[in-house]
Amino acid sequence: MRLIGLSIAALFALPILIGLFGSFLPAAGFMPQLAPGNGLQVLLSDPRFVPAIMLSLKTGLAATALVLLLTMLTLVCAHGTRLWQWLMAFLPPLLAVPHAAMAVGLVFLISPSGWLVRLFSPSVTGLERPPRSWVIPDSDGWSLVLGLVLKEAPFLLMAAAAHLSTINVSDSLKIGRTLGYSPARCWSRLVLPQLYARIRLTLFIILAFNFSVVDMAILLGPGNPPTFSVFLLSLVNEPGSRAAASAGALFLALGVVSCIALVLIVERVIAAIAGYRRVSGYRGRSLAVFRGLGQTVIAGILMLSVAAMAMLLLWSIARRWRFPDALPSQWTSENWLARSDLLLEPLFCTLLFAVFVVVSSILAAIAWLECERANAVPRLDWMWYIPLLIPQITLLFGWQAMALLLRVDGEWLTVAYAHWVYALPYVVLIMAVAWRELDSNWHSAAAVLGAGYWKILLRVRLPLLVKPVAQAAAVALAVSVAQYLPTLLLGAGRHQTLSIELVTSFGGVDRRVIATLAALQSLLPLLAFIAALYLPRLFSTANQDTHATA
Amino acid sequence: MQPLKVSNLTLQLPDGSKLCEALSFEVSPGEVLALMGPSGSGKSTILSWITGTLSPRIRAEGRVWLGDTDITFLPVERRCLGLMLQQDYLFPHMSVAQNLKFGLRGGSRKERDELVRNSLNSAGLAGMDKRHPLTLSGGQRARVSLLRTLLSNPHALLLDEPFSRLDTDLRATIREFTWDAARKLPTLLVTHDKEDIPAHAQTVTLTSLGDAADHLSVGETRHAR
Structure with a gap:
């Protein structure tokens, strides 16, 4: 369990270090093939x-x-x-x-x-x-x-x-x-x-x-x-x-x-x-x-x-x-229907990143919080705040430099990884509150009835925590949908998300098209938040029905 | 000091049930009136109404007077009532002295320092002015909280189960300290513990929530003398 926790921490913290080094090395002249010249001098002049x-x-x-x-x-x-x-x-x-x-x-x-x-x-x-x-x-x-x-x-x-x-x-x-x-x-x-x-x-x-x-x-x-x-x-x-x-x-x-x-x-x-x-x-x-x-x-x-x-x-x-x-x-309704060529591809691209980020960050957060509950890892709340306190551009210039060096720039996974790093802190911090507050006696009560770890997690703890998990998922989706700079700098122009399309089109395209793109971009997280509000209720109602039938 | 008077107080919950009906009483300076009753009988609600912090969802009719002044419609901060709750509510971002000074009204800096020092001395808390509230014992906290209330120079004292969170051993000491400190004020005490009530107090018992017929105080005026 400790290994899982440490892997998550490494997957999260390593890009931050890489990002900082990736910005520092070219600036200090240690990557002359990628960034020749004296950066500071050029900047100041x-x-x-x-x-x-x-x-x-x-x-x-x-x-x-x-x-x-x-x-x-x-x-x-x-x-x-x-x-x-x-x-x-x-x-x-x-x-x-x-x-x-x-x-x-x-x-x-x-x-x-x-x-x-x-x-x-x-x-x-x-x-x-x-x-x-x-x-x-x-x-x-x-x-x-x-x-x-x-x-x-x-x-x-x-x-x-x-x-x-x-x-x-x-x-x-x-x-x-x-x-x-x-x-x-x-x-x-x-x-x-x-x-x-x-x-x-x-x-x-x-x-x-x-x-x-x-x-x-x-x-x-x-x-x-x-x-x-x-x-x-x-x-x-x-x-x-x-x-x-x-x-x-x-x-x-x-x-x-x-x-x-x-x-x-x-x-x-x-x-x-x-x-x-x-x-x-x-x-x-x-x-x-x-x-x-x-x-x-x-x-x-x-x-x-x-x-x-x-x-x-x-x-x-x-x-x-x-x-x-x-x-x-x-x-x-033509702005929505007749322009589907302009909307569908960015929508699909955005959704693909968002789904990956939602699933991977929720799984990682659950794994981390379970490790924390088992005392396999210490509470590291300060760690999740780090990427939110460092300017995106600082980390992304570093990631871009490293991605160019490793020839992984433009790869789908590279962009998705960056989205994940920015979504995970919110997911962990939202879920941690409910996770830590959940009475440990629920676990004990299920365990004395003979339930094993996975059964307790899947049948007892997660159903009790479905609301914060749903909220965290909605936030993860909102964060991914809004990401502009990671997609721009790491995507090498290959991933036209709604965010990229909107900022690129602004000023040069018809207002109605821009409005449609922006409305669509807003609609995705809004729908996610509505789902996060109502799905847990449906889930608990379904559970109650099952119990009533039983 | 002047008496605290409540006349014809009727409190009605949103569902129509009445917590009390036409309740009247008067407490003179130096006297204690204890409102007794089980949980949910409306004791604390009556206190909230007197202090002006009653939830707008509860319908209230009646008048509250301090001497000849009708304070029924005055904002909370202008009623000049001292309130003590179950918790001491010593503000954690202030030291003991700062908590006490927060209660003080006016005066020069020197006078304020002097007043705080004297108060602490009188309560057996000498030298604790710079301490953080969290480092005090339960009894010390209770005393500081009461001192803060008294330093604000209230015209009446309202106590909402102020001893219920204290250890049994500590209660007697704090009760004695409280009644001694409040000897010049009209004091209204809400409690469900008979032990809290001083010997010289009068008691109104609210028996049950919404059962208006059972209220001992219906239509009566009970003087605490």
Whole structure:
């Protein structure tokens, strides 16, 4: 059993080491046949270097700060209200939407010819043509920031909501309020300091992602200068620039570490101020206006996300939709049916990767958690977070270099392996909670009845854990479907997934086709999440029926 | 200090059953009224209503007064009521002194430090100001929690089974400490253990959930004197 556990850990951790070395060696000049020249020198002398890294710093830090603020605002203003129930219902499907699809929906919403302008034109704005006063993507990267906030805020909020039960919020608020503190002060002085410590790692993952995102930056970020990761992607494709790109990839990782260090310093300062204010005795006043304002902002953000998704659906069934019409004047199903040549191949390719990733990651997670339960391997939760904290580009440049060296680039298994590395952490971490909490007496009860290990696992433990397994499977599928960079860099153009097709087509192809691609890409994880919600119920109902019949 | 008065309190669950009907009582400063009854009889719900933290799903009618002030519709934080629950709820991100200072209202830094030090001394907890709550024993935690409540200068004290989680040996000590500390306040105690009730307390017994006819307090005003 120990061997199985160690093999899984090796299969997971080895690519991370290979990725880091694969970026370091060309950058340091140790792979002259693949990456000639002094990478660092070339990188630093490139005029795009400084503007690109400054833009990434700005968008990455601004988006992360806004995500954190929005999450806290939501908790303070919405927790315990009907809006909170709405958020808990709507956020999982929004989380399932791939970043690229959300970015496309957002462009259809906020661009000069987007739905928001159409909604008020010409009645309010008087516009008969799309305005020219702004463009999307904007040159300052604010549309990218907005896109990142829309996608990452639900992620942090869901993580925070999962931790709330460990803090006993309602009693903390009750005690705080009877001591004379307003609800907002109770949150800021009692709940948030405890909660922040629990969501810090998730925040760092979001920071690393925001700083190094590629697909969303291509769709929503400015082109000149581009974000640093997009600049590196263009660099790696330039002949003779691999060494510089690899050096840049390491620089990107260093940037993430610096940003995390910055957050830790800011955190210390805020903690010191908060610590002082906590014992000052100042009670504060309950401001209903603040609460209302916060709820309005949250509802607005939620509506923006939902509207962005609705845009994809609307454009995918639109035949004729002229500006400034708020809705298409003619509808059609042809975008879905007549373009099947364009949709089916990417769909099949995406599904093939997704099915492999779902099955392999679920099996690996079960094996790992069973090894952990049998004390064959230690708890290594920190290990699963590593690839999520390292910029994708840093690891992928390394993997690509190694794949080129070993002549396995473009192979289906190479790409699938990369998808697996990115899906497995989520699968293990989701399943681990339920796995560890499951009462070990179930095992004992079955064992004394004479059941062996496999029978207990398959007939007792797994049926009891079917819900988290189904949720983990849906997340694995969502992660695989959303993968852009691994497919692009390791696939050598041979694997046209929906993600690749969508980002490549954006800007050059008909809006209706792009919307259809994005809608299809969003539909897959959404269906997976719906299945994860209902299939376990069917399963348990079937079990109950069997028992009843028996 | 002023008396805590509850008049004509009726609590109705979403299914229509009544936890209590027209319950009235008054507790003067220095007196203790104990609400007794089995689990589910509505004792803690009555306390939640008084503190203003009752679930909106439960329908409530009645009035609660502190002296001449009707506090029925005031937000929780403005009712000036001290609440102690089964758990001590010492905040784990604060030291003992910080927990106590969190309860304090106003005063200069020096005054606050002094008050905290004196409180700890009076409770036999001298020198524990910098300790983390998790390093304290159950009895020490209970005392700090009560001190925190008292330092917030409440006008009445509401105790929701505050001794039930303590070891039997410890209970007597903490009970004595509590009744001594609360001697100037009107105190409402919810418990299902007769041992918790001090000798000078009056008792209202809620017998069973939803059985309005059995409520001893229906239509009665019970003064704790």
